[in-house]
Each structure stands twice: as structure tokens, then as C-alpha cells.
Amino acid sequence: MDEKDKNIEIKQVINQPYKYGFQTQIEKEQFPCGINEEIVKLISSKKNEPDFLKNFRLKAYKLWKELKFPYWANLTIGKIDFQNITYYSIPKQKKKLNSLNEVDAEILKTFEKLGISLDEQKKLSNVAIDAVFDSVSIATTYKEKLAKSGVIFCSISEAIKFYPNLIKKFLGTVVSSGDNFFAALNSAVFTDGSFCYVPQNTICPLELSTYFRINDKNSGQFERTLIITEKNSKVNYLEGCTAPQFSENQLHAAVVELIAFENSSIKYSTVQNWFSGDKEGIGGIYNFVTKRGLCIGKNARISWTQVETGSSITWKYPSCILLGKSSSGEFYSIALTNNYQQADTGTKMIHLGQKTTSKILSKGISCGFSKNSYRGLVKIGSNAYGSKNFSQCDSFLIGSNSLAATYPYLDIWNSSARIEHEAKISKISEEQLFYLLQRGIKTEQAISLLINGFCKDVLTMLPLEFSTEADKLLSLKLEGIG
Amino acid sequence: MNKRLLTVENLEAFIEEKKILQKVNLKIDENEIHVIMGPNGSGKSTFSKILAGHPSYKITGGNVLLGEKNLLSMEPDIRSHEGLFLAFQYPIEIPGVTNYDFLRLAYNQKQKYLEGTELDPLEFMELTQNFLKKLKMKEEFLTRNLNEGFSGGEKKRNEILQMLLLKPKLIILDEIDSGLDIDALKIICEEIINNKIQKSSLLIITHYPRILDYLKPNYVHIMIDGEIVKTGDNKLVEVIGKQGYEQFFIKI
Numbered sequence: 001m002d003e004k005d006k007n008i009e010i011k012q013v014i015n016q017p018y019k020y021g022f023q024t025q026i027e028k029e030q031f032p033c034g035i036n037e038e039i040v041k042l043i044s045s046k047k048n049e050p051d052f053l054k055n056f057r058l059k060a061y062k063l064w065k066e067l068k069f070p071y072w073a074n075l076t077i078g079k080i081d082f083q084n085i086t087y088y089s090i091p092k093q094k095k096k097l098n099s100l101n102e103v104d105a106e107i108l109k110t111f112e113k114l115g116i117s118l119d120e121q122k123k124l125s126n127v128a129i130d131a132v133f134d135s136v137s138i139a140t141t142y143k144e145k146l147a148k149s150g151v152i153f154c155s156i157s158e159a160i161k162f163y164p165n166l167i168k169k170f171l172g173t174v175v176s177s178g179d180n181f182f183a184a185l186n187s188a189v190f191t192d193g194s195f196c197y198v199p200q201n202t203i204c205p206l207e208l209s210t211y212f213r214i215n216d217k218n219s220g221q222f223e224r225t226l227i228i229t230e231k232n233s234k235v236n237y238l239e240g241c242t243a244p245q246f247s248e249n250q251l252h253a254a255v256v257e258l259i260a261f262e263n264s265s266i267k268y269s270t271v272q273n274w275f276s277g278d279k280e281g282i283g284g285i286y287n288f289v290t291k292r293g294l295c296i297g298k299n300a301r302i303s304w305t306q307v308e309t310g311s312s313i314t315w316k317y318p319s320c321i322l323l324g325k326s327s328s329g330e331f332y333s334i335a336l337t338n339n340y341q342q343a344d345t346g347t348k349m350i351h352l353g354q355k356t357t358s359k360i361l362s363k364g365i366s367c368g369f370s371k372n373s374y375r376g377l378v379k380i381g382s383n384a385y386g387s388k389n390f391s392q393c394d395s396f397l398i399g400s401n402s403l404a405a406t407y408p409y410l411d412i413w414n415s416s417a418r419i420e421h422e423a424k425i426s427k428i429s430e431e432q433l434f435y436l437l438q439r440g441i442k443t444e445q446a447i448s449l450l451i452n453g454f455c456k457d458v459l460t461m462l463p464l465e466f467s468t469e470a471d472k473l474l475s476l477k478l479e480g481i482g
Numbered sequence: 483m484n485k486r487l488l489t490v491e492n493l494e495a496f497i498e499e500k501k502i503l504q505k506v507n508l509k510i511d512e513n514e515i516h517v518i519m520g521p522n523g524s525g526k527s528t529f530s531k532i533l534a535g536h537p538s539y540k541i542t543g544g545n546v547l548l549g550e551k552n553l554l555s556m557e558p559d560i561r562s563h564e565g566l567f568l569a570f571q572y573p574i575e576i577p578g579v580t581n582y583d584f585l586r587l588a589y590n591q592k593q594k595y596l597e598g599t600e601l602d603p604l605e606f607m608e609l610t611q612n613f614l615k616k617l618k619m620k621e622e623f624l625t626r627n628l629n630e631g632f633s634g635g636e637k638k639r640n641e642i643l644q645m646l647l648l649k650p651k652l653i654i655l656d657e658i659d660s661g662l663d664i665d666a667l668k669i670i671c672e673e674i675i676n677n678k679i680q681k682s683s684l685l686i687i688t689h690y691p692r693i694l695d696y697l698k699p700n701y702v703h704i705m706i707d708g709e710i711v712k713t714g715d716n717k718l719v720e721v722i723g724k725q726g727y728e729q730f731f732i733k734i
Contacts, residue, residue, distance in 0.1 A: 429574075437558035438561075452578065457578070
């Protein structure tokens, strides 16, 4: 097999069609396209929100108008017409939902097709799921079981209604409404998302999970997630996403805020598989996400794990602010880009407290004509005595037209800090491939095996329920046989 | 009656613009041991890689049959399934992939090809444990990453473990003795002979005769500059041991 044939074969292996590209036909209620103060007010009043939230939105909208689009990333972004997006789109329902039985059968079927069962009988026994369809949360499972242990897990709309004090106290405290262009936009128009509150001395008995689905063609999804763990508590949270296949680019601009108090721990895992555009790079989701966690108490711990395989553009830097003494932050990432996908992703570890530690492990895989950049900041504040960071950023190139870049930023204000950074870049070696082929392992399986090996340190960080899914997803993207 | 296992006729190959094999002829029957000897750079290892289907080489002439099938038209993984096994001089390290996962995948792929029974992780563990015992290998060997951080001896032993699992018909040993001390070499050679399936044949590539103390060849071939210039029996080994390869250079 000569070089050309091999390249063709490798291409076939990594160019698997997107399996979640269907759209559900459903009656919906939506606002006209575009954004202005009236639309923001309308969203708020449609959701019967308290005044503090309406004001939060309006303030954010004003800030957004002043903010500039973030062009600094290593991304080529087509013009986004913010007046051509629907900011509110929900499936039409005749009355308020009391149970799953009243959810539109079409929507339930959609989630079934995506492999997410909301059915009481069939759902995963140890994972509670909040399912978000376009702008609204459809259902949250296992609410009662969680409530028994004192854990609140519901859509953020419900939280605003039933726990307004918690929302008022915490919303926007980690990612302020004027933090950046997309965070401001989200703060103005977010429609739903998940809320989780784990009280003191409680280990959340289930894994919590939110599944996001963008269905409507012109609607953007602006979800907002807020997770709080009080003293001595712990939660594992999983997030998954898909969208139908359209030739237009769709916008997804989420904000996720995590707050961990003394001796508590939040583990947040994402498998992102938004539609990534077709082979020519037409269509796909523009994914501009602000995720940040605050370790506010002593020994608090926040861990981000992400597997990013979808989206036409990914702009995402899940970060940790390490304020509490001896608190720790972790970031584990796999970003796989193919065709004309672009990813500029990484993290920020802001060490403010003493003896704070952070670990960054990033694996980027670029195929086709894609661009894959790691961008990470490690900041050690002047009071962060004895703090430590370890970073490792590895890139893997497949083919000769893709691009990998690493932008590590170090900002050190305390000389007692210990910072380590490792980076390497590799290609699939012909000898590795030949060795595996000689043992009867087909090219596509061999590539998949090599990529899995490359990503292993991160894959093992995922919770069990997710690591199988992520494994499957990587294989799907890489293997010839579905 | 032993059947013909490998037929190489007038094989000619290039790497880029350079001719590296010319008119190679070789016939191997079942249950035979052949050795190809020659100085460094004579094309012995290249020949073994070409038989296994390495993509860097271009075949410009000749035929190769494995049994009665055209070997050259098969992809490398199919050649493996059809019974060709190459024990590498330098087994490749694969980070992040456990030896166990790799072995099971290789085993099951072959089973699938032969329409045999694929084994689940537990069944496969049982099978592998037997072979580990035979090779005096520890079980922790399986959970380590493939060849990563293995010593020279461990790598070679791992090649033999793969051989035992895949039950090949034609076993090519490319410089299996490099990186092995004399005791380890002896053990490995014994294990190969004791555990290879009946009627399978060995093609040994080496430039040191010492391995032939343990694996007694039926035929000895001398390769110089990509050509087999002399074929004989075991006695040829002694000649080379004493006089080196120089005499063959003169002939061509």
C-alpha cells in the first residue's frame, strides 16, 4: 500500500458520518429572531421571573452591547448575525408537566434515539438526568430520590421559581454578567439549564447528568448551569450534547458556574458531540462556552474532564479559581478535530490561596484540515505561597494538512511556586501501524487503538458511565465499522 | 508428505529509487527450519518485512505464494490471518495500550477471520495464563503498556507470546537473538520449538550463527546485496563461522 492509498484509508476511517443529525418535527413556540431589550424582558416575563433576575438580564444585555467579540483565539470565525438567531424556542405544550407521561412522545422518542432514556423503567439506575431540548428543560429524573438526601437537582427555571434565594446568592458570582462577550450574552438571554445544590456533609448518592439537545434550526442554545457543594459534600456531574445537521451554523453559548465550599468536591465531565459541520466545513455548531469553578473553602476540589469531538468551532476554557487554602483544581481534556473543525480550548488555573495545587492534562488530536489549539493560563498570585502546578499538553497529528498549536501562559507572582510544563507532539508512526497490522489488526482499528492509547490518561478520569460512551464516540469518529 | 508453505520466485523490490532485492528464490515446505544469513545491510531484514507487507517497499517483479494463495495481493493484516508471523527485531512500543488489550484484539481478529470463536476478557485471560506459564512470564506483563519500558528480553518473550496465541504457519524470526543474553536465547529457542504448532516452519534471519546452536536449520541461505547467492545445509554455518562472508562477495 503506498502513501497515497494509506492516506485515503485513514481518511475513510476518520470520516464517519454524524449519527445524531436528525431533527424532530414538533410544534414549537418561539420568539421572532433578534435581540433587543424587549426580547430580554419578554424572556424574563415569559418565565415569570422575579425582578432581581430581570435586572440581572438587563444589566448583562447592556454590558454585552459594549463588549467586543473575542477575536484573539486561533480561530477563523465567520460573521455571526446576532439578529438572525431565535433566543427563545420551546416545544409547545398545552399544560404544565407533572410527570414524564405528559412529555410529548416525539421528544421522548428523540432522547431514546440519542440513547438517553427518560423512561422510569429503563433509565440508568445510578444516574439522574436533566434533559434540555432547545431552550427548555424537558424532564429531570430521580428528583425524589435525590430530595431524600437533601440534594436539589432540577432545571434552573425551577430553581429560580422554588429556590430564588440560592439563585440570588450564587448566580453570576463566579462568571460575572460582564465577564466576556458570550458570558454577557448568555446572562441576558439564558433560558434553561441545570441547577444542583448539595448540602453540608452529603455525598450525592447518584451521578447527575444533563443532556443538551439543540433541535430547532435557527435557535441558539444558551444554557446556564450552577452547581454548589457545601462543606464536606461531593458530587459527580456529567454533561452530554448533540444537535441536528443543518447547513447553517448554530450558536451555543453556555455558562457553567461551580462553587465548592470547604472540603467539598465537584467533578464535572463533558462529552461534547455537537454537529461539527460536513466534510467541506459547512454548518455545525459554534460552541462558545464559559465554564469556571471557584474553590472557596479550604481543601475544596474541582475537577473538569472534557471530551470534545463535535462543533465546528470550540472556544472553551473550563477554569478554576483556587481561593481556599490547599484547594485544588484539575483539567483533563481530549479534543478531537476533523475536516474543517476548529478548536481553541484549554484552561485557566488561578492560584490565590496558599498551598493550592493544579494539574492540567490536555490531549489534542487533529485530522483533516482542522485546527486544534491548547491555550492555558497558570497564574500564581502573590499570596499563593507553596503552590504547585503540573501541565502536560500533548498533540497528535493525523495526515499532513491539520494543525496543532500550544499556547501556555504563565503568570507567576510568588517565587515559592513550583510549575512544571511538558508538551509533546506526535504523528502516527508507520512502524507502529505496521506492527499492529502484522498482528492482524486492521488499519482503522489500529488507528483507533493508537488514539485511545494516546488519550488513555484522560479517558480513565471519566466516570464509568461516560468512559464507555466516550470510548465509543472516539471509536465512532475513528473506526470504519459502527 | 509435507506440503509447500512458501514459494518465492524471482522477487524484486525497490525502496524509493534503490533496488534492494533481486531475483530472490526460496521454497519452504511445512515443518522445516530455514535460515537466511548475511552481513549487515544485505537485505535479509528487508526481505522479511516485504513478506509481511511493509508499505515502504515497492515490488517490481516476481511472485510469492503462501500455500497456494498469492501473498503479494494481500493486505498485511490478511497475511497475518493467513498464517504469516513476523517476530520483530525491535518490537514497537505503543503507549497507553495495555499488552492484554492488544493481545486480545489481535487474537479475536484472527478468530473472526477464521470464523472461529472470539473470546471475552475472562476466557482470554485463562488462555493467556497457560502460555505465560510456559514462557515463565509474570502476569503483570499483561497490564503493562505494549512493549513500553520492556527490557530487550521481555520484548522478545512478548513476541513469542504473540506467536503462541496466533498459531502461525510460517514464523519469521528477524534477529531474534539481538538484545538477548545466551541463557535467555536458549530458553526462547526451546519455547519456540516446543510450542509452535505442528507442521509450521521457521524462517530465521540472523547474522550471528549462535542462534543455530539451538535451532537446527534444514537449509541455510546466504544473502548478499539483496540476492540469495548460496544455499546449503547446516555445514554452511560452520564455514561462515570460520571464514565470514567475504568469500561470497568475491563470487558476485
